[in-house]
Amino acid sequence: MIAFVLRRLIQSVIVMIAVAFISFLLFQYVGDPVSFLLGQDATPEEVREMRAALGLDQPFFVQFWYFLGNAVQGDFGMSLRQAAKVSGLIGERFPATLELALVAAFLALVIGIPMGVYTALRRGTFMSQVFMAISLLGVSLPTFLIGILLILVFAVGLGWFPSFGRGDTVQLGWWSTGLLTLDGWHHIVLPAVTLAIFQLTLIMRLVRAEMLEVLRTDYIKFARARGLSNRSIHFGHALKNTLVPVMTITGLQLGGLIAFAIITESVFQWPGMGLLFIQAVTFADIPVMAAYLCLVALIFVVINLVVDLLYFVVDPRLRVGKAGGH
Amino acid sequence: MKKTISRWLDSDVGYSFRTSPVAIGAAAIALVCVFCALFAGWVAPHNPFDLAALELGDARLPPAWHADGTTKYLLGTDDQGRDILSALIDGARISLVVGVVSVVLSVVVGVVFGLLAGFFGGWLDAFLMRVCDVMLSFPPILVALLIAGVGRAMFPNAHETVAFGVLILSITLTGWVQYARTVRGSTLVERNKEYVQAARVTGVAPSRIMLRHVLPNVTGPVMVLATIQVATAIITEATLSFLGVGVPPTSPSLGTLIRVGNDYIFSGEWWITVFPGAMLVLIALSVNLLGDWLRDALNPRLR
């Protein structure tokens, strides 16, 4: 098992380096790296010094090393658009995105899994078909449209929820949270629901498909033949076997929430990293893009690792070796 | 021709289609959309891009069934007097074109890579599979946005065609992976069969083997994937256009229209957003339904 963990760690490092490399390419070759690092208002002396320090005449890998060194410390230079340090900008936006993603993930899981189980167990019933229709809608409706519709109905039409911003936040050291105020919660509802719907749909379909597969297996057939109650079979056996693969796939998908948040943040003007990224793309603000890429890759890699380790914990087949015997 | 049609109708797939009202309905809607898209010039009542024909006085009119609406502009007008219905049809055309072209390219790229990886194996296979793994774990929106962003940085005064090219490229790059995987799997299975080994021994070119034997076996799953991906591609394009980094503003797609309309929600002119939105959903929904039906029809276990 140690071997497995080590192997995965090495793989993760390799992926991070590859991503950093792509970031580096962006940084150095799409636009001017000196102005990225110093901002637009640098004096010619500073520019000259920086050029020397960067060693722009140095071999490729030296430059890459320099970039890596900076990146590991979180220094990605200055934003082209906002004349502020990229790391500062991202740091200040990170909590907003993370909170949004977590609330949305919670919603997606808490609603998606039961819906999936229900549609698998009660195939063909009316409610089940309603859920499947809703899921189809969820996949056909782009996230931004869901957001707009929700705003139309609940903010403009009914006036129940606000349609932009984060509301009142509380500062806990470096982290600013909106979850400690009622106003904060009021503001997070619509964006979280928007973000959650697509994931919810995917989770529901996944759980349903997996559960239907499991219900067809020989061990479920044998469990029925042993006269176990429906409850034992469905919730004792089938559910557990369903959740194991679902858990891993879902974990990976939830990482995608961070990226999907881009869209939601745009629609709701939610002051998170995603909004920052979109603005960066629109204005070709390379340093911010590079930094975002690396950060998101890091989050993904970490989630991947955690999910793999979780698999170990949950599936006994991976844990203990075969004992044999006749 | 008639014989082929009647044979198809009588097959299991045909039977499934005939007896599924949902499939027939979805196919009908999709056909209507495709028709409108192809013949937008004739179908649309107005030309939304003819700047000369726009009358600012007609701006922001509500749909025809409202008190202030007229039948001249069935679904109302936007802030510049453009007829929403025409803009809708035109936008649908752009969305569909971008979606279908991207998917076709994805399929080609994916199938080629899958065949190569499966057939030649070795480091090529390992490398491609790592790439697939990494790409699959990143959400497509992110990849598409990145490419769009880089494209903007590299071509700051982008020509229309370049903008389209970058857009199609970004959607293609997020889609090819699934086809590569599926085709690779099938290629691996076929490659180990004896008739393929015999062909290799007698010197038949690998490309011929791949084309004649592996390809026919993967058409089913690839078609299902492709259909569902058209819907995804359309939605991705709409999202990118909504965010402002998709189609160039001179050729507004449904996403662009929605973005424009978004600014007017709060002043009560909901139709500028809702109708393009509805059209988008309609197209995506019918394509998704077709894809779902196709997958169920081709799945032997569910028959």
Next chain:
Amino acid sequence: MSLLQVKNLVVEFPHRRGTLRALDHISFDIAPGEILGVVGESGAGKSLTGAAIIGLLEPPGRIAGGEILLEGQRIDQLPFDAMRHIRGRKIGAIFQDPLTSLNPLYTVGRQLTETIRAHLPVTEAEARRRAISLLQDTGIPAAEQRIDHFPHQFSGGMRQRVVIALALAAEPKLIVADEPTTALDVSIQAQIIQLLKKVCKERGAAVMLITHDMGVIAETCDRVAVLYAGRVAEIGPVHEVIHQPAHPYTAGLMASIPDMESDRERLNQIDGAMPRLNAIPPGCAYNPRCTQRFDRCLQDRPELMPAGATRAACWLHAAATLETAR
């Protein structure tokens, strides 16, 4: 009184091109404690008969006629809840593939105690005690430790022993064993069959042993039923059916078993193949392949009639019936 009575069982599969009749008026009895073999080619309907008896026919298959009686009570039309109390408690089942019959995520002990407690009012501790003793009876060494192992930690033969233990856990009176050794190594097959025979005799449980292997039948069974194209061709005591087969099909089967002693160059075969379910000929289903057929065979379907020490569905023995009637 018979333990199990199957009377004129009909099982059909509705299909869009018509209805397929997979079992066509099957009748047989099983006495308490006896071992009945059910033998036939692939597709003859053996497994379906077993599935129908335990009420686990896969839809769209359904029982379209006839009766199944357990200790005099009809069980073929019971609602799910009533049937589930019979499964496991009155009738146990063993399936072919031990690798897939056990849930990989639960320990063997958990699966055993769960089955025991689903049917018998015992405490957890008592159930565990019984589980250990069951494992010991089925020949699992170090049962007290291995009870907490997972299925993947057992070899194929060991797993089938666990499966047998599970089937016997709730003390049923009849075990339906569907090809219990087909998926095992030849060297293990004999052990498992012996084990099955031993534990069932010890507990006074009857067995319906479904297989295509005549050798197993010869070694284990008291009586045997030969199935052909969804019908019973012959049924009788094992020794008589094997050595004095009354039905030409049974005779053909016996003759096609290779004989180590004889010096032949070609194996005996029955010409032709079993007909497909949608192409069963009128009259006797075997008539196209029968070397002794005559006119009546092509027109009237024969019922099971006495033929020496066995009963066979063959018009050759109609004369015998008339004889004894006179």
